[in-house]
Amino acid sequence: MRMIYNPILKRDVSVIGFGCASLGSRIAPAEGLRSLEYAYDQGINWYDVAPPYGDGQAEAILGSFLRSRRGRVVICTKVGIDRPEISPFKRLLRHPARWAVRTFPGIRRHVSRARSVGTRPPLDPKRIRQSVENSLRLLQTDHLDVLALHEPSPEDCRNPVVIEELQRIQKDGLAGVVSIAGSIDSISAGFSTSTLFQGAQFEDTPFLQNLRKLLQENRARQPYFAVTHSVFEPSAWSNVDMLLRNSGRRFGLEGQPSEILIRYALANNPTGTVLLSMFARAHILENCTRAAEQIDPAIVQRLDKLIAQQALPVNK
Ligand SMILES: NC(=O)c1ccc[n+]([C@@H]2O[C@H](COP(=O)([O-])OP(=O)(O)OC[C@H]3O[C@@H](n4cnc5c(N)ncnc54)[C@H](OP(=O)(O)O)[C@@H]3O)[C@@H](O)[C@H]2O)c1
Secondary structure, three states: OEEEEEEOOOOOEEEEEEEEOOEEEEOOHHHHHHHHHHHHHHOEEEEEEOOOHHOOOOOHHHHHHHHOOOOOEEEEEEOOOOOOOOOHHHHHHHHHHHHHHHHOOHHHHHHHHHOOOOOOOOOOOOHHHHHHHHHHHOOOOOEEEEEEEEEOHHHHHHHHHHHHHHHHHHOOEEEEEEEOOOHHHHHHHHHOOOEEEEEEEEEEOOOHHHHHHHHHHHHHHHHHEEEEEEOHHEEEEEHHHHHHHHOOOHHHOOOOOHHHHHHHHHHHHOOOOEEOOOOOOHHHHHHHHHHHHOOHHHHHHHHHHHHHHHOOOOOO
C-alpha cells in the first residue's frame, strides 16, 4: 500500500480509504468485519463512516473493529444527517434483501432506493454535540481524527453558530480536523468563511472535475486535504467502458473500466485519499494493487483528451 504524509493530520495515511456506507445494510455485520480486517491487513488505514450509514449500524460495527487498532487508523465520521428509523418490518426484510441483491445484482439500485434515509433537522450546537458524543460512544473512542459536516448547505457552512460549536468540539479534543463532506459550493462557502475547515470530501469522476473546480475556487486558501469518492459511479463506469471499447487503444488507455477509473482517481488526487466501497475480497485486492502502483499522471491527460474528442459532457 502506498502511504502519503497528510500534513494536516500530521501522519501517514493510505492513498485509498475504506468507505463504510453499506456496512450493516447491504453488507451483514459479520461479513463487513471480515472485509474491514482484510483491508486493514492490506495496509488501508483510513475509514470513512457517518451516523446514517448501514441503516445506522455502521459506526457500531466499525467501533468493534477499532478496539485493538484505534491508534493505527484514521477515522472520519460526520454530523448533519441523523440515523434512520428502521421499522421492525424493514429489519426483518434485511436478510432476504441482502440475499436478493447478491443473487440478482441488477436490483441493487431499487433496493437502495427503498432504504430508509436519515432526517436532517437544522444544525444547532446541541444537536452537533449530541451527534458527536453518540458517534464517539458507538465508535468506542474518545476522539475523531476528522469530523465532517455531512452534505451541508452553503448557509450551514457560513453559519457562525455552527462554526463556533465545531471550534469548541475541536478545542475539547473530540475532533482533530474539521472538514466538509458535500458539494463544491458548500465547501467553498465554508473555506471562504473560516480557517477551521481543513478538509474537503466530495464526489469526483473524469466527468465531474470537482477537484479542479475546488482548486480554482480556493487558490489563495490555507492548506487543506481532499478526499474524493464515487470513483465507480455507474454513468462514469459506462462512459469509460464505451470509450475504452471505441478508441482506448489510440489514446494509450487499455484495461477494464475499474482499472482506468481508479488509476485516474489516484492520479487526479495525488496528495489526498480516494475513498472506495470494497467489501468484496476481489475488490479489496484489485484496489490495493492499484494503490500500490506508482501514479502515472499521464492517465489524466489521456482520458480527458479522449472525453473531449468524443465530446462527452463534463461539468466544469
Ligand atoms: N457525502 C459523503 O460524504 C459521501 C457520499 C458518497 C460516498 N461517500 C463515501 O465514499 C464511500 C464509497 O462510496 P462510493 O459511492 O464512492 O462507492 P464506490 O467506491 O464508487 O463503489 C461502488 C461499487 O463499486 C464496487 N467496487 C469497488 N471496487 C471495485 C473494483 N475494483 N471493481 C469493480 N467494482 C468495484 C463496490 O463493491 P463492494 O463494496 O461490494 O466491494 C461498490 O458496490 C462510501 O462508503 C462513503 O464512505 C461519502
